[in-house]
Amino acid sequence: MTHRVTLIPGDGTGPEIMDVVRKVVDATGAQIDWEIAEAGSDVLSKYGTPLPEQVLQSIRKNKVAIKGPITTPIGTGFRSVNVALRKELDLYVCFRPCKSYAGVRSRFQNIDLIIVRENTEDLYAGIEWSSGAPEANQVIQLSGNKIRKDSAISIKPISKTGSARIARFAFDYALKNHRKKVTAVTKANIMKCTDGLFFDAAREVAKEYKGKIEYEERLIDNMCMQLVQKPELYDVMVLPNLYGDILSDLCAGLVGGLGVAPGANFGDEIALFEAIHGSAPKYTGLNKVNPSACLLSAKLMLDYLKEFEAAQKLEEAIQTVFAKGKDVTYDMKPFPNDPTAVGTREMGDAIIREMKVAVSAK
Numbered sequence: 557m558t559h560r561v562t563l564i565p566g567d568g569t570g571p572e573i574m575d576v577v578r579k580v581v582d583a584t585g586a587q588i589d590w591e592i593a594e595a596g597s598d599v600l601s602k603y604g605t606p607l608p609e610q611v612l613q614s615i616r617k618n619k620v621a622i623k624g625p626i627t628t629p630i631g632t633g634f635r636s637v638n639v640a641l642r643k644e645l646d647l648y649v650c651f652r653p654c655k656s657y658a659g660v661r662s663r664f665q666n667i668d669l670i671i672v673r674e675n676t677e678d679l680y681a682g683i684e685w686s687s688g689a690p691e692a693n694q695v696i697q698l699s700g701n702k703i704r705k706d707s708a709i710s711i712k713p714i715s716k717t718g719s720a721r722i723a724r725f726a727f728d729y730a731l732k733n734h735r736k737k738v739t740a741v742t743k744a745n746i747m748k749c750t751d752g753l754f755f756d757a758a759r760e761v762a763k764e765y766k767g768k769i770e771y772e773e774r775l776i777d778n779m780c781m782q783l784v785q786k787p788e789l790y791d792v793m794v795l796p797n798l799y800g801d802i803l804s805d806l807c808a809g810l811v812g813g814l815g816v817a818p819g820a821n822f823g824d825e826i827a828l829f830e831a832i833h834g835s836a837p838k839y840t841g842l843n844k845v846n847p848s849a850c851l852l853s854a855k856l857m858l859d860y861l862k863e864f865e866a867a868q869k870l871e872e873a874i875q876t877v878f879a880k881g882k883d884v885t886y887d888m889k890p891f892p893n894d895p896t897a898v899g900t901r902e903m904g905d906a907i908i909r910e911m912k913v914a915v916s917a918k
């Protein structure tokens with residue numbers, strides 16, 4: 557069966573990585589009809605927006621998309637295209653598996669953690685006002701002037717609906733994938749209303765899975781420490797947006813860094829696959845960065861498309877290249893300046909070669 561998939565090359569190092577992704581996925585034998593949709597800072601002058609309407613239309617039509625990283629200017633300029641895509645398409649789940657692979661340098665082994673991050677609410681809601689804005693002043697007045705007059709303000713909305721649906725995704729995933737435990741993580745001791753509500757909602761959902769999936773709660777600060785001391789105690793974690801973002805990077809660090817950390821965003825009908833890492837702009841056009849995180853995201857996509865054989869073939873070939881440690885990019889070598897490091901394209905080619913070897917060995 558042929559699947560029509562929207563491919564967003566992204567900007568910075570995105571296009572060179574996504575060229576490799578397309579070539580490698582095609583080599584798995586899965587029949588993908590790629591529909592290219594451009595977004596990001598490179599198309600701003602062409603379309604007047606970094607997120608042209610046709611990108612959203614393409615994803616809504618095809619229901620499955622894979623995306624290279626997109627740059628977000630800090631402090632000024634357009635809002636994040638990545639956040640806008642998640643909000644526009646109501647991709648409320650940010651799914652980030654963190655798994656150890658042999659050959660990937662890391663302080664830990666045998667990590668197999670799943671992060672389920674709420675993707676649409678929290679401080680990412682985009683409701684914020686600069687210092688001195690009339691709305692900021694109104695909120696300052698509402699607070700009974702407890703807030704300093706020259707403050708900028710960001711609003712943190714957390715809803716029962718949003719919290720319950722993300723918790724339900726985490727428990728469903730745990731059940732379907734033979735996981736044992738879901739840990740909800742917030743800072744509810746301080747943010748009693750918002751984070752307290754998140755815990756309440758997760759606790760309610762947990763009752764539906766009683767006897768099947770264990771449930772526990774942790775505070776985010778303590779969780780950071782626990783994860784670097786005894787990550788083996790954890791399994792599936794569910795978090796509001798900002799904590800989920802931070803803990804994703806922490807967990808990526810546990811398994812060897814951003815170069816090997818994949819991700820997916822799910823709504824009820826649409827899935828968008830992307831790595832955790834950003835556009836690494838300083839390496840643009842240098843054929844230098846690691847394509848593995850995007851390739852492992854493509855593996856998640858193949859599973860989602862029920863192309864299980866292609867997904868397994870791809871993961872095994874990536875694993876073999878990691879384990880051999882020869883045809884890998886600079887970040888996977890013992891030293892960043894290792895002269896034996898290969899480029900993005902060459903690592904992709906090595907993965908394709910391993911897939912061919914595996915097929916001929918059968």
Ligand code: NAD
Nearest residue numbers: 625626627628629638814815832833834835836845846887
């Ligand atoms: P980044 O992830 O782009 O890069 C940080 C550093 O990590 C790089 O300089 C590089 O040393 C390393 N790195 C990242 N990806 C790598 C890879 N594939 N292989 C090897 N090394 C890699 O983070 P940043 O510099 O904070 O962000 C750059 C831009 O990307 C920002 O505009 C940010 O907003 C954006 N961003 C986009 C996404 C997304 O598209 N989903 C995610 C995160 C950041």
